[in-house]
Amino acid sequence: MKVVVITPTYNEKGNVEKLINILEEEVFPKIKNHDMHILVADDNSPDGTADAIKKLMQKWKNLDVNVGEKQGLGAAYVRAMTYAVDKMNADVMFQIDADLQHDPAKIPQFLEKIDQGYDMVIGTRYSDGGSIPAGWPIQRKIFSILGNLVVRTILLKFSIHDWTGGFRVLRKEVFLKEKNELTSFKGYTFQVSFLNKAVRDGFKVAEVPFHFGERSIGDSKIAPMAYITDLLKYVITASIKEKLFGTFGKFLVVGGTGFIIQLIVYKFIIGSSNLPLGLANLLSAQLAIFSNYNLNNLWTFKHEKSSNLASYFVKMLGFFATSNVGVLIIQSGLIQLGEIFFGRNYPLPYVYFVLATGVLLIYNFSMYRFVIWRKKPHQ
Numbered sequence: 001m002k003v004v005v006i007t008p009t010y011n012e013k014g015n016v017e018k019l020i021n022i023l024e025e026e027v028f029p030k031i032k033n034h035d036m037h038i039l040v041a042d043d044n045s046p047d048g049t050a051d052a053i054k055k056l057m058q059k060w061k062n063l064d065v066n067v068g069e070k071q072g073l074g075a076a077y078v079r080a081m082t083y084a085v086d087k088m089n090a091d092v093m094f095q096i097d098a099d100l101q102h103d104p105a106k107i108p109q110f111l112e113k114i115d116q117g118y119d120m121v122i123g124t125r126y127s128d129g130g131s132i133p134a135g136w137p138i139q140r141k142i143f144s145i146l147g148n149l150v151v152r153t154i155l156l157k158f159s160i161h162d163w164t165g166g167f168r169v170l171r172k173e174v175f176l177k178e179k180n181e182l183t184s185f186k187g188y189t190f191q192v193s194f195l196n197k198a199v200r201d202g203f204k205v206a207e208v209p210f211h212f213g214e215r216s217i218g219d220s221k222i223a224p225m226a227y228i229t230d231l232l233k234y235v236i237t238a239s240i241k242e243k244l245f246g247t248f249g250k251f252l253v254v255g256g257t258g259f260i261i262q263l264i265v266y267k268f269i270i271g272s273s274n275l276p277l278g279l280a281n282l283l284s285a286q287l288a289i290f291s292n293y294n295l296n297n298l299w300t301f302k303h304e305k306s307s308n309l310a311s312y313f314v315k316m317l318g319f320f321a322t323s324n325v326g327v328l329i330i331q332s333g334l335i336q337l338g339e340i341f342f343g344r345n346y347p348l349p350y351v352y353f354v355l356a357t358g359v360l361l362i363y364n365f366s367m368y369r370f371v372i373w374r375k376k377p378h379q
């Protein structure tokens with residue numbers, strides 16, 4: 001596979017020259033099964049980083065530079081990854097800091113995971129023996145550890161330990177899928193938003209522990225306060241969006257329409273007959289189940305939706321059967337018990353209905369998610 005190691009630079013002349021030499025002379029010779037290249041993503045660094053790279057390009061034929069306007073780390077990566085895929089035909093791309101805090105000797109270990117079939121591999125400083133510099137001042141250590149914990153907690157995604165780090169490798173498919181959505185967070189938050197989208201879309205992610213070294217020369221580019229606000233803004237909005245408009249949110253909207261349909265039919269039946277409340281509920285539920293099935297199929301679980309007419313009907317049968325188990329035993333049962341013990345004076349039939357539907361809701365979501373529209377593994 002063609003592997004492009006991308007390193008972003010803003011005034012990193014001395015560092016990136018060292019990094020290139022280590023990659024070319026020590027790391028790449030050890031990698032026999034991949035075609036290794038380097039791409040420097042420079043933002044017109046005033047220290048002349050790009051010119052230094054151009055000189056080195058005469059010595060190393062697998063080295064390239066992509067220069068653009070300074071718009072932040074994320075913007076530089078999106079620009080360089082686009083270049084790597086379009087102009088260099090990259091299959092796999094590394095992200096590695098230019099200041100040697102990311103040990104290039106770890107690269108073969110990351111590639112092993114790609115060879116095993118993972119789509120994205122994340123260097124982790126917070127698990128399995130990974131670490132942050134012992135010499136960091138205490139406030140930076142706390143900021144780093146706490147920052148990651150906050151991200152994991154707000155996103156409710158605990159299987160990945162290092163969200164903010166920048167030592168990674170990914171297949172081009174991951175980038176191409178997410179590229180259009182990577183425009184809002186152009187700074188360091190890009191790392192978190194990119195990974196979150198890849199996880200959302202079911203890409204296979206592995207972690208490799210590494211020791212984050214200390215910057216020896218050059219200045220840090222990070223502006224902590226701007227980064228914290230940007231990061232919090234992203235994780236909070238992403239989390240709300242995912243929870244509200246994700247599967248569960250849609251499920252609630254569909255359930256809501258089903259609830260209204262059922263309530264109207266239920267009201268009609270008990271208003272025009274003396275049928276027991278449980279039976280009236282069971283009958284009124286059938287139309288709601290039909291509507292719920294179609295809306296869920298077209299919208300909530302559309303990624304797992306039935307692909308042909310036969311499977312549409314088979315799934316519908318399954319949906320009617322499982323839904324009716326809940327409607328009969330839980331919803332109608334509770335309503336009927338209500339009528340037996342407390343009668344059917346207004347507004348009692350509606351009180352039973354609302355309470356019983358609440359219990360049913362919890363049952364239904366588990367059934368739909370885990371039985372009918374079970375997630376298919378990512379291809």
Ligand SMILES: Nc1nc2c(ncn2[C@@H]2O[C@H](COP(=O)(O)OP(=O)(O)OP(=O)(O)O)[C@@H](O)[C@H]2O)c(=O)[nH]1
Pocket residue numbers: 007008009010011012041042043070071072073076096097098099101166215219220221222
């Ligand atoms: N092209 C480009 N590179 C950037 C930009 N901001 C940061 N970088 C690079 O991204 C990498 C990480 O930035 P650093 O300043 O080292 O951030 P850090 O490692 O969290 O901070 P330190 O520990 O102080 O080094 C370095 O290679 C920087 O040169 C940017 O706006 N454009």
Ligand SMILES: [Mg+2]
Pocket residue numbers: 097099101215220
């Ligand atoms: Mg650094």
